[in-house]
Amino acid sequence: MSLSESDVAKVAQLAKLKLNESQVPEYAAELSGILEMVETLDSAETDGVTPMAHPLDLSARLRADSVTETDHRDAFQAIAPKVEDGVYLVPRVIE
Amino acid sequence: MSTAWETVIGLEVHIQLNTQSKIFSGSSTAYGAAANSQASAVDLGMPGVLPVINAEVIRKAALFGLAIDAAVAPQSIFARKHYFYPDLPKGYQISQYELPIVSGGHLDVETAALGKRRIGITRAHLEEDAGKSLHEDYAGQTGIDLNRAGTPLIECVSEPEIASAAEAAAYARKLHALVCYLGICDGNMQEGSFRVDANVSVRRRGETTFGTRTETKNLNSFRFLEKAIEYEIERQIDVIEGGGQIVQETRLYDPDTGETRAMRSKEEAHDYRYFPDPDLLPVVIEPAFLDELKSGLPELPDARRARFEQTLALDADSAALLTSTRATADYFEAVLASAGGATPERARLAANWINGELAAALNRDDLAIQASRVAPAQLAGLLLRIEDNTVSGNAAKSVFEGLWQGEADAADAIIEARGLKQITDxxxxxxxxxxxxxxxxxxxxxxxxxxxxxxxxxxxxxxxxxxxxxxxxxxxxxxxxxxxx
The missing domain is CATH 1.10.10.410 (Arc Repressor Mutant, subunit A)
Structure with a gap:
């Protein structure tokens, strides 16, 4: 399987990555190579094998429902670019 | 609506689970705290943190699955749903995609026009809520409060089987009553604990393929839900009859105008690139755990309503009103217990008082029945005096008012003080x-x-x-x- 240049451009846009024009064919070739490598898995016989949801053959350990966190807002907001009255400020987004 | 047209509605309901802590972190979920004071490193998506699933979230979701007669998955998995928005710090929402925790249930709903119908529920999956964006107060900027980020939600998705705005409202009410009965959601719609998105399309009667649908988001009252759908149906028919085409888009309902309008579309909004979240192992639910939950299920609204009709001989409307919330039904049964047992006459009297005077007083003072100023035992005391003809119906209303105003603790004391004893001589x-x-x-x-x-x-x-x-x-x-x- 190979990725077209427009596939690469779309994925980059979705991931908010800025690629210049010469990078698009470059990534298309590299990513296609990765897909081709993974494709060799298709030759494995998987009839009757239950798909794995996770590489570790374990199930989730759950925690009890109790409040264990305390307020560290000041520490978190000390490294934020812009805050006011306890809220983080970002460039305006309008719905 | 013209009878040449048929409406197809599917509802997605976000049900906030009433846990103490968040779905993947130990932060508090309490409403109304100072901005960002309940947002931990996990909720903020700081590097190196790991989500750990809250056991109570799993229990409540499984309970919900049992109550809608659905399959609760023995193994379910979490997935990352990617989009960029400032109130979503990680750049993805942890949700479920393949293998959701609940699939294939149903709700029976009833409307005057369509009668009793069974609406299928495709699936109900778990996810974390996003934070809140505040657009008004920050001079050209948007404020972000992440207290809500990571609050546990069930998203319950119906089949596109709902056929009218009224039926959609009936479905939403039924679902709301159910989650309150189960005690898994506080049901507070003003605070956003129960939010509905409506997918609506229309087609000419007899057509077999669906028309193009629109999604109206975040309806937080049953009335708005019904109005928004009614508006959307009319709008879509007008567009098609005028030779136009429906655009698949997200719309918002404006309660002031009663209209829906298109939201500015998020670019590429529908390519979420889901994949299983490598940070979270599959959740396994053992059959023994499900059996235990099943035996602990409370009596559900439909069953309780049927019991009120059958064993207490209440009429269908009274029984429906009394069981519309669990708290009302509990109040009713507490009155009967305090009065020394249930006879059909007493049940009818209690039902009339609860659905009449009490409901009016609660409404007037904007109180929930849990906060009623007249306790079940006090109302029971009054009903006994009506039964034995100590007071007339009119005098009883004045005794009730006295109880409501806290004039005395018991009906007898007010009857005495106000001299309301009926003259039988x-x-x-x-x-x-x-x-x-x-x-x-x-x-x-x-x-x-x-x-x-x-x-x-x-x-x-x-x-x-x-x-x-x-x-x-x-x-x-x-x-x-x-x-x-």
Missing amino acids: SSAIEQFVDEVIESNPEQVEQYRSGKTKVLGFLVGQVMKASKGKAKPQDVSRLMQEKLDT
Whole structure:
């Protein structure tokens, strides 16, 4: 399987990555190579094998429902670019 | 709506689970805290943190699955749903995609126009809520409060089987009552604990493929839900009949105008690039755990309503009203228990008072029934005095008002203090009757000449003279006897 240049451009846009024009064919070739490598898995016989949801053959350990966190807002907001009255400020987004 | 058209509606409901802590972190979920004071490193998506699943979230989701007669997955997995928005710090929302925790249930709903119908529920999956964006107060910037980020939600997705705005509202009400009965959601719609997205499309009757749908988001009242869908149906029919085409888009409902309008579309909004979250292992639910949950399920609204109709002989409307919330049904049963047991007569009396006077008083003072100023035992005390004819219906209303205002703890004390005891002594009533006959010769003459309608006036005079303490039936009987002789 190979990725077209427009596939690469779309994925980059979705991931908010800025690629210049010469990078698009470059990534298309590299990513296609990765897909081709993974494709060799298709030759494995998987009839009757239950798909794995996770590489570790374990199930989730759950925690009890109790409040264990305390307020560290000041520490978190000390490294934020812009805050006011306890809220983080970002460039305006309008719905 | 024109009968040439058919409506197809599917609802997605976000049900906030009422846990103490968040789905993947130990932060508090309490509503109304100072901005960002309940947002931990996990909720903020700081590097190196790992989500750990809250056991209570799994229990509540499984309980929900059982209550809608769905399959609860023995193994379910979490997935990352990617989009960029400032109130989503990680750049993805942890949700479920393949293998959701609940799939394939149903709700039975009833409307006047369509009768009783079973609406399928495709799936119900778990996810974390996003934070809140505040667009108003920050001079050209957007403020972000992440207290809500990571709050556990069930997203319950119906089949596109709902056929009218009224049926959609009935479905949402039923679902709301159910999650409150189960005690898995506080049901507070103003605070966003129960939010509905409506997918609506129309097609010409007889067509087999769906029309293009729109999604109206974040409807937080049943009335808005119904109005928004009604508007959307009309709008879509107008567009198609005018030769236009429906655009698949997200819309917002404006309660002030009663209209929906297109949201500025998020670019590429529908390519979420889901994949299983490598940070989270599959959740396994053992059959033994499900059996335990099943045996602990409370009596659900439909069953309780049927019991009220069958064993207490309540009419369908009263039973439906009483079971519309779990708290109301609990109140009703507490009244009967305090009154010393349930007979059909007492059940009917209690139902009338709860759905009548009590509901009106709660409504007037904007209180939930849990916060009622008249406790079940107090109402029971009053009903007993109505049953044994100590007070008339009118006097009982005034006793109720006294209880509501906190004049005394018990109905008996108010009856005593206000002198509301009904006069049952017939000689005392007779005296009032004689006085009224004597002082109203004109009306008495009219009655005797055949204008019997004037009886009501004369009885009213006696009631007034007795300050409402005589029993109207007794007065009427005595008055007639006197006038007819």
